[in-house]
Amino acid sequence: MADLPPIRETIARHGLSASKALGQNFLLDEQLLARIAALPGDLSGARVLEVGPGPGGLTRALLRAGARVTAIEMDSRCLPALEELSDAFPGQLTVVEGDAMKLDHGALMQGEPYHVLSNLPYNVGTALFVKWLSGEEWPPQWLSLTLMFQREVAERIVAREGSGAFGRLAVLAQWRATARLAMKVHRSAFTPPPKVMSAVVHVTPTRAPDGVSARTLERLTEAAFGQRRKMLRQSLKSVPGALAALEGEAIDPTRRADTLSVAEFVAVARAIGTN
Structure with missing residues (x-):
């Protein structure tokens, strides 16, 4: 672990740049990433699904926390950097190249319970969130969702009735789960800085009400x-x-x-x- 170069050096060495088309914004602050990785609690030996790891900033924090990470990445440019992480943490990281919207996450995690932690690509974040919250089977296979969103979207997820932010996302997130805004993240923490502020939402499933489809x-x-x-x-x-x-x-x-x-x-x- 100590031999890993700073993530900024990894990005430069592999000639990586955030793709606007893929909704990428890289997080480089390792202290911030460690705080995000700590939100679900102790991850030592736990299964974790990460979507859109990019060059692997959050992935490093998860691996250092002892998690067994399955990372879904559709940007082939990032695969060599992730391969280096796999070598540095033998047996802890599995990288899957593909579109997270089209993959069966439960099958990828081999039927085991898992946490989801991700700095979600802005262009698919909401759709993935709804995918995780949907479905009749409850409780879900996932144990918690710790997700980075645009702050406006995060506020919609945790909103209460009567507020301008309250809507479909809030109902879907709160009717059989608890959702909280765990951390606000300034735009300057990203490379390149997005035009909007961000926030991390933490969601855990609760008992589903009886008789509701x-x-x-x-x-x-x-x-x-x-x-x-x-x-x-x-x-x-x-x-x-x-x-x-x-x-x-x-x-x-x-x-x-x-x-x-x-x-x-x-x-x-x-x-x-x-x-």
């Missing part, structure tokens, strides 16, 4: 927040059983989506499923 809740929130300025009686017309469910739960149909609590969305989804 994830797919129904997803359809419900998609319709409700797709027309968030309209009354629910208008925005939910396209969801079979939704208006009757509102009446059954004594929810005023003239309210707007951002005034409903997560619990109220869950109640409506449960009522739709039992009709």
Whole structure:
């Protein structure tokens, strides 16, 4: 470990530069990376999935924490730098070249429980987050999600009803999991610095409410927040059983989506499923 050169030297030696097309922004501050790696707790011997490791800044921190890392990288330019890390930490790092949106993460992790830690590429971060939160099977195979987002997206994930940031992401993140904004990260920490600030969100699964279909809740929130300025009686017309469910739960149909609590969305989804 002591023989590893600074990540900045690795980037220069391999002629790497962050790809705007791939949504890359490299993190080089090793103290900051170590703090991110520590957020899930002790990772010694734990399985970790990392998406978009790039030259391996966060990967180093995870390996130093004793994690067994599976890293998905679609930028072939970064593979030689990651191979060096694999050599420096024998048996701890597996690199998979491919698109994380198209891969079966559970199969990659061989059915074992795992943590997800990633400085997510900006252009696929939200889609991957929804992918991890979706699905009827719960609790999921992953034990926690520790993810870097644009700060605006992070605030939407942890938002409460009644705020301008509250929307579909907040409901999906909070109805059967806890989500917190764990760390704010200044744009100057990245190379190149993005135009926006960033933040790390930490999510852990909790017990799922009984009698609620994830797919129904997803359809419900998609319709409700797709027309968030309209009354629910208008925005939910396209969801079979939704208006009757509102009446059954004594929810005023003239309210707007951002005034409903997560619990109220869950109640409506449960009522739709039992009709």
